[in-house]
Amino acid sequence: MKTSFQYNSQSSSLDLTPAGKGYQIQIGDQTLDAEVLRAENGKLDLLINHQRVTAYVSVDNAKRWVTIRGRTFMLTKESAGARRKGSGVDHAGGLAAPMPGQVRSVAVSVGESVKKGQTLLTIEAMKMEIRIQARADGVVKVVHVKQGQTVEREQILVEIGDAL
Amino acid sequence: MFNKILIANRGEIAIRIMRACKELGIKTVAVYSSADKNAQHVQFADEAILLGDAAPKESYLNVEKLIQAALDSKADAIHPGYGFLSESASFALAVESAHLTFIGPSADSIRAMGDKAESKIAMKKAGVPTVPGFEGLQTKAEFKKAAKEIGYPVLVKAAAGGGGKGMRVVNAENELGEAIESARSEALNSFGDEGLLIEKYLPAAHHIEFQIFGDTHGNLVHLFERECSVQRRHQKIIEETPSPLLTAKLRDEMGQAAVSAAKAVNYYNAGTVEFIFDPQLSSYYFLEMNTRLQVEHPITELTTGLDLVHWQIRVAAGEKFPFNQTQLTQRGHAIECRVYAEDPANGFLPSTGKLLQFIEPHGPNMRVDSGFAAGDEVTHFYDPLLAKLIVYAENREAAIQRMQTALREFIVHGVITNIDFMQDVIAHEDFTQGKVTTRWVETKFDWKPLGLANEVLIAAELGDLKLSQRLQVAGLGHEVYSPWKSQNGFRIGVGK
Numbered sequence: 231m232k233t234s235f236q237y238n239s240q241s242s243s244l245d246l247t248p249a250g251k252g253y254q255i256q257i258g259d260q261t262l263d264a265e266v267l268r269a270e271n272g273k274l275d276l277l278i279n280h281q282r283v284t285a286y287v288s289v290d291n292a293k294r295w296v297t298i299r300g301r302t303f304m305l306t307k308e309s310a311g312a313r314r315k316g317s318g319v320d321h322a323g324g325l326a327a328p329m330p331g332q333v334r335s336v337a338v339s340v341g342e343s344v345k346k347g348q349t350l351l352t353i354e355a356m357k358m359e360i361r362i363q364a365r366a367d368g369v370v371k372v373v374h375v376k377q378g379q380t381v382e383r384e385q386i387l388v389e390i391g392d393a394l
Numbered sequence: 395m396f397n398k399i400l401i402a403n404r405g406e407i408a409i410r411i412m413r414a415c416k417e418l419g420i421k422t423v424a425v426y427s428s429a430d431k432n433a434q435h436v437q438f439a440d441e442a443i444l445l446g447d448a449a450p451k452e453s454y455l456n457v458e459k460l461i462q463a464a465l466d467s468k469a470d471a472i473h474p475g476y477g478f479l480s481e482s483a484s485f486a487l488a489v490e491s492a493h494l495t496f497i498g499p500s501a502d503s504i505r506a507m508g509d510k511a512e513s514k515i516a517m518k519k520a521g522v523p524t525v526p527g528f529e530g531l532q533t534k535a536e537f538k539k540a541a542k543e544i545g546y547p548v549l550v551k552a553a554a555g556g557g558g559k560g561m562r563v564v565n566a567e568n569e570l571g572e573a574i575e576s577a578r579s580e581a582l583n584s585f586g587d588e589g590l591l592i593e594k595y596l597p598a599a600h601h602i603e604f605q606i607f608g609d610t611h612g613n614l615v616h617l618f619e620r621e622c623s624v625q626r627r628h629q630k631i632i633e634e635t636p637s638p639l640l641t642a643k644l645r646d647e648m649g650q651a652a653v654s655a656a657k658a659v660n661y662y663n664a665g666t667v668e669f670i671f672d673p674q675l676s677s678y679y680f681l682e683m684n685t686r687l688q689v690e691h692p693i694t695e696l697t698t699g700l701d702l703v704h705w706q707i708r709v710a711a712g713e714k715f716p717f718n719q720t721q722l723t724q725r726g727h728a729i730e731c732r733v734y735a736e737d738p739a740n741g742f743l744p745s746t747g748k749l750l751q752f753i754e755p756h757g758p759n760m761r762v763d764s765g766f767a768a769g770d771e772v773t774h775f776y777d778p779l780l781a782k783l784i785v786y787a788e789n790r791e792a793a794i795q796r797m798q799t800a801l802r803e804f805i806v807h808g809v810i811t812n813i814d815f816m817q818d819v820i821a822h823e824d825f826t827q828g829k830v831t832t833r834w835v836e837t838k839f840d841w842k843p844l845g846l847a848n849e850v851l852i853a854a855e856l857g858d859l860k861l862s863q864r865l866q867v868a869g870l871g872h873e874v875y876s877p878w879k880s881q882n883g884f885r886i887g888v889g890k
Contacts, residue, residue, distance in 0.1 A: 233855050237846045238739075244851050253856075257848050264852050269860035272751050272807075276856065278849050285849070287857025288750035288807035294854040295750060300802025301814050303843075303850050307858070329743040331774045355774035356735075356744040380774070383745075 331355030403475030405765030427453035527593025552581030604652035638828030755803035
């Protein structure tokens with residue numbers, strides 16, 4: 231069974247086959263074996279190539295949080311059919327929220343011409359204010375949010391089209 | 395002594411203060427916003443009062459509602475914690491006007507230290523070294539002349555400022571005009587006051603502060619220093635005491651300067667005098683005074699053996715602080731790491747979400763002051779501080795080792811934290827050699843998260859199989875795996 235995970239916008243796959251008491255695992259051209267000694271309360275005790283490894287694992291929809299030897303990784307499981315594109319690629323002129331928060335002000339409206347570096351809107355989170363600025367000269371095509379609205383990280387806020 | 399104290403704050407500091415109250419036999423009142431109705435500090439208090447909506451000005455910054463809550467609950471004192479209204483002279487006054495006790499310094503002391511230009515003038519008068527510079531300038535020509543006299547680079551900053559707002563570094567004369575204008579407009583926007591001061595900019599400086607403590611009977615002492623140079627965006631991440639840079643002679647001298655600074659504004663209760671320290675010249679300059687309890691107060695508690703919050707409450711109730719300077723000593727070494735919900739690989743931007751796992755480390759001389767537990771929601775409304783991890787050991791080397799272990803054993807899933815980042819900071823030779831300056835994180839330390847090892851990938855996949863499968867068998871349907879819903883003793887056999 232082949233599974234892929236995204237980490238830092240890179241995809242990695244592994245292929246897992248039940249074997250003996252555990253599994254045989256193929257990652258690229260490497261073959262490893264793993265056995266689960268214990269699995270409870272979000273903690274796994276594993277034997278990977280006969281080395282004892284303790285992992286804390288949490289599952290939240292597609293997200294996987296893994297801590298091994300004090301280092302924490304957030305991976306995203308890729309669904310079988312739909313291969314994900316890199317983030318932001320499908321929204322050439324779209325500006326996404328760099329952090330979750332609340333829209334504090336919207337400075338532009340649809341049809342307005344904007345200059346590179348111009349502040350389009352501001353988001354506030356945890357006492358920090360972030361200015362969302364135009365990456366290039368252009369015209370505001372869509373404004374997806376309004377003042378006071380709560381936004382998620384990576385949510386598209388405004389879309390800028392080419393200047394006429 | 396007080397019967398009941400209202401804590402006008404949230405998160406770890408509210409809980410820290412409530413612990414002190416409980417130990418002193420004082421009842422506690424929590425206040426909260428609608429976003430915090432299930433928060434740990436609300437659960438920890440004897441009673442809790444809803445202030446209003448999540449926005450701070452509707453809740454934790456709302457003076458009227460806070461005072462009404464104190465009167466309604468028949469509290470006789472208010473502890474402001476840090477942040478929010480802790481350094482608001484008008485809040486301190488409003489508390490006193492309502493015939494309640496403000497646990498902190500007088501409104502006059504807060505006001506005197508609140509204005510950077512005014513406090514600097516007061517410090518010069520008291521003989522406390524200040525950064526070479528000028529206050530009260532108006533015209534560009536005056537600024538130009540001042541900058542020339544000080545020598546570039548210079549710093550132009552808001553007199554009423556704080557938190558890095560209304561502050562500009564100017565490297566040469568041709569940048570000065572624009573810097574003044576932008577700092578002025580930012581100062582006006584943020585603080586409603588366009589007054590600026592100009593001073594020498596020290597690019598490779600350390601931040602060393604002194605805890606001071608006084609009672610209302612005239613006793614005022616310092617409780618040694620804290621080195622707080624590991625910062626991002628002018629905010630501290632890691633603090634330690636003693637500072638690896640100070641000699642006993644310098645410590646005495648700076649401690650005396652801190653006491654003089656506090657005496658100049660008739661200070662009592664807990665406060666902190668911050669200095670900029672230039673390691674080349676071993677010279678120090680007054681930066682500002684924080685007229686409240688600091689986030690990093692626990693490292694002082696561990697090395698002096700004093701409970702600062704106990705004493706804050708006791709001197710506010712009129713008791714004498716029983717120690718003079720010669721009776722106070724420091725022993726061993728303490729370090730604090732602030733665990734923030736933020737992403738160091740992405741400009742330290744905040745991270746929000748539900749805490750799927752939150753496992754605090756335990757061991758000899760490890761202390762965790764935390765405001766969260768597994769299952770809690772980290773929202774975007776407030777400060778991203780999740781917990782403070784504090785360790786104590788016989789010496790600095792052992793304390794660093796202990797902190798490294800404690801950080802590795804602190805498991806947080808659900809939001810991105812700076813735990814891994816801090817492990818790499820304290821392992822860096824610049825940190826072990828005490829060479830970290832306040833701009834080190836931004837200019838010298840190019841941090842990257844670790845790459846993905848095979849075992850992480852395997853654990854993610856096996857966790858998926860084992861942990862989620864188990865839940866379905868246990869009849870919990872398709873809920874996400876929730877580690878705080880313990881199902882002890884249930885295991886799946888493999889390959890049988």
